[in-house]
Amino acid sequence: MSPDSPPPRAPFTKxxxxxxxxxxxxxxLELIERAEVFLPFTQAREKKLSTLNGRxxxxxxxxxxxxxxxxxxxxxxxxxxxxxxxxVKSSSVSKGETLLDTAATxxxxxxxxxxxRHAASGAAQLLAxxxxxSVINAGDGTHEHPTQALLDALTLKRSFGHIEGLLVAIxxxxxxxxVARSNVILLSMLGARVRLIAPPxxxxxxxxxxxxxxxxxxxxxLAGVDVVMMLRxxxxxxxxxxVPSAREYFRFYGxxxxxxxxxxxxxxxxxxxxxxxGVEIDSDIADDPRASxxxxxxxxxxxxxxxxxxxxxSHGANEEADDV
Amino acid sequence: MSEPLYHxxxxxxxxxxxxxxxxxxxxxQGELILASGPRVAAPPEAIIINCDGHxxxxxxxxxxxxxxxxxxxxxxxxxxxxxxxxxxxVTTMVLQPDTxxxxxxxxxxxxxxxxxxxxxxxxxxxxxALTVGLKGxxxxxxxxxxxxxxxxxxxxxxxxxxxxxxxxxxSYASAFDALVASRxxxxxxxxGGMMNMxxxxxxxxxxxxxxxxxxxxxxxxxxxxxxxxxKLLLDMISSEATLPRIAAAKAQGLDVTAxxxxxxxxxxxxxxxxxxxxxxxxxxxxxxxxxxALIEGLKAGILDVIVSGHDPRPAEEKRLPFDEAxxxxxxxxxxxxxxxxxxxxxxxELLDLVRAMTLAPAQILGLPQGRIAAGAPADLxxxxxxxxxxxxxSRMISKSRNSPYDGRTLQGKxxxxxxxxKKVFSALD
Numbered sequence: 001m002s003p004d005s006p007p008p009r010a011p012f013t014k015x016x017x018x019x020x021x022x023x024x025x026x027x028x029l030e031l032i033e034r035a036e037v038f039l040p041f042t043q044a045r046e047k048k049l050s051t052l053n054g055r056x057x058x059x060x061x062x063x064x065x066x067x068x069x070x071x072x073x074x075x076x077x078x079x080x081x082x083x084x085x086x087x088v089k090s091s092s093v094s095k096g097e098t099l100l101d102t103a104a105t106x107x108x109x110x111x112x113x114x115x116x117r118h119a120a121s122g123a124a125q126l127l128a129x130x131x132x133x134s135v136i137n138a139g140d141g142t143h144e145h146p147t148q149a150l151l152d153a154l155t156l157k158r159s160f161g162h163i164e165g166l167l168v169a170i171x172x173x174x175x176x177x178x179v180a181r182s183n184v185i186l187l188s189m190l191g192a193r194v195r196l197i198a199p200p201x202x203x204x205x206x207x208x209x210x211x212x213x214x215x216x217x218x219x220x221x222l223a224g225v226d227v228v229m230m231l232r233x234x235x236x237x238x239x240x241x242x243v244p245s246a247r248e249y250f251r252f253y254g255x256x257x258x259x260x261x262x263x264x265x266x267x268x269x270x271x272x273x274x275x276x277x278g279v280e281i282d283s284d285i286a287d288d289p290r291a292s293x294x295x296x297x298x299x300x301x302x303x304x305x306x307x308x309x310x311x312x313x314s315h316g317a318n319e320e321a322d323d324v
Numbered sequence: 325m326s327e328p329l330y331h332x333x334x335x336x337x338x339x340x341x342x343x344x345x346x347x348x349x350x351x352x353q354g355e356l357i358l359a360s361g362p363r364v365a366a367p368p369e370a371i372i373i374n375c376d377g378h379x380x381x382x383x384x385x386x387x388x389x390x391x392x393x394x395x396x397x398x399x400x401x402x403x404x405x406x407x408x409x410x411x412x413x414v415t416t417m418v419l420q421p422d423t424x425x426x427x428x429x430x431x432x433x434x435x436x437x438x439x440x441x442x443x444x445x446x447x448x449x450x451x452x453a454l455t456v457g458l459k460g461x462x463x464x465x466x467x468x469x470x471x472x473x474x475x476x477x478x479x480x481x482x483x484x485x486x487x488x489x490x491x492x493x494x495s496y497a498s499a500f501d502a503l504v505a506s507r508x509x510x511x512x513x514x515x516g517g518m519m520n521m522x523x524x525x526x527x528x529x530x531x532x533x534x535x536x537x538x539x540x541x542x543x544x545x546x547x548x549x550x551x552x553x554x555k556l557l558l559d560m561i562s563s564e565a566t567l568p569r570i571a572a573a574k575a576q577g578l579d580v581t582a583x584x585x586x587x588x589x590x591x592x593x594x595x596x597x598x599x600x601x602x603x604x605x606x607x608x609x610x611x612x613x614x615x616x617a618l619i620e621g622l623k624a625g626i627l628d629v630i631v632s633g634h635d636p637r638p639a640e641e642k643r644l645p646f647d648e649a650x651x652x653x654x655x656x657x658x659x660x661x662x663x664x665x666x667x668x669x670x671x672x673e674l675l676d677l678v679r680a681m682t683l684a685p686a687q688i689l690g691l692p693q694g695r696i697a698a699g700a701p702a703d704l705x706x707x708x709x710x711x712x713x714x715x716x717x718s719r720m721i722s723k724s725r726n727s728p729y730d731g732r733t734l735q736g737k738x739x740x741x742x743x744x745x746k747k748v749f750s751a752l753d
Contacts, residue, residue, distance in 0.1 A: 098640070098643075098644060099644065099645055100643055100644075118645065119647075120645030120646060120647040120648060121528055121529035121530050121599070121645075121646060121647065122528065122529075122530075122598070122599030122645055122646045122647075123645040125598050125599050126599060126643075126644075126645055126646075140529070141529050141530075141645075141647065142529035142530075142531075143528060143529030143530075144529070178529060181527070181529060204525075204526030205521045205522055205523070205525065205526050205532055205534075206522050206523035206526055207526060209523045210523075210526075
């Protein structure tokens, strides 16, 4: 199977990628398998495919995110698409234009794929209802970040050879994390067991109904796990609003060698970035090539986004939008 | 006698005041009801109105309505609100003081009352602001506003954060025997919240508003009512957990009443679906368990009144990401057909349902309407209870068409509406 050949099984039926819950298990697995095909290609010297020749991908980022934006841009370019980055902050939004105004304007330019990052949960759903092209959610508020979950799954598959049966601990600010929400759904769908570790103030309401094991003590939660996924804790949430201080947080919920020692011997550490070294993760661990998968995650990111772009392009773009 | 006589015959009279639900007739002269009963003797010059067996009931009294006038007439004016009201069977509406210019002094109460009389087809009564500018800092001129016609005082949906100020408001209001309405919501617990706190909010990544935010505030206000002896209306209750406290206050003999919005009786948090901002309401739609408990609370008399909570919002305030969209729904036109869902599903008797929108609010405000009795104002509505409607929000009369019932099938249609003996709406027009 080569990157140029068409994808293996049934064609992808979804028009958008808005949340992991919209995918079924088979679709998720196929995206991951397809991304594996693209992986070696991302390291080859000649990196350009023609799959998306003539298509236009627009990155619409209402929040800054250097790495996600670059990852989508690279993925689009490697698939042969024309990619445009909209620097939204410096354009019309500051003049009072709403998301839907921007969407209508962009829609008129006829892009094939819109990649949206927005601070409001549900923004991607709203956009998808109003434009005639495909929409990829690159993170909406505290809701979901589906390509992050897919790239994490790919990273795990590369490292362990399988996802089913893995014991994965997700630690940190689950309450505000779209990465955690997407990962819980995807990893559970793919047969992993998920633990969530956080102080109660950083756990969502009724999180016990997510089908995960809930821990407030990190040593108990990390016992025997195969994978530790650390989440970023925004600095402004450590001033006593959710946790008393950065140093207290690091003491009880930061990942250091002492806590990691209770995990399985082959444990791997992940982080969606950007990291707060010394707050949620110790530098020694983040940089330890034996344990850390953090660099692999970035590499997986481009491959997964290539697979997603290919899948959405195969579905065919430019259908009618819903009635605005 | 120059005033015209109307003789309503062949009606199904639904009158909670006499607990009568059966065939009957009504005779109206001028602005008042002259007589009612199974058979009414009418002079030959009376104009006969054949009700064809449809339900003839008192016009609805809606204790919680917002418009945009004065200041934001693009949302709703008194004129458009009045048209929407009578089309929905509402003949008296109490307007919230939370307009752009806050209704916090006697001249403004007078303005709303007069303007309502001139512009609105439905009767308009003003609720005065409880604190100056609704800021929760200084007691507004409750006495002067009461003299000018304000029927109750409320801080609308802006909680009075200071318990001490709330106590003083209640205490001061009690001197005038004025009714104070409180939308119980703890300002700190609800800060930033977008929907009901729970599993769904967690999944959607939306900040939640807990039941406790309501229950804590309701508890506070009930205790302050006990302390001050004030008349308290707990407005738009949404949570099961608040009900036992209200029941206890009533059992204790406090002058405490409570209302619930029709949305909270007929919708739940799942109606938000895929971030549907039209179902973004304040207080938020709660769980199905809460909804069922509210219906039980209504039947048990813990909740007295059903309100529409009419809060018209133009499209540009609603077609936004969920976090940025305004709270509220345009609801005057759906109050009756939505409430009738409960009747058609067999969850509540028709008389009990109608009482909560007619007699009960009339008694709380001490109004003569809300009943079909000799001497009462002839505010009447004729309703085809079973008439099916595929509700299409784009055809609403209200200036803002933000309805969570858009596309739903409802049952019940107002055929005609009479205010003070004058026909102000007919479905045939």
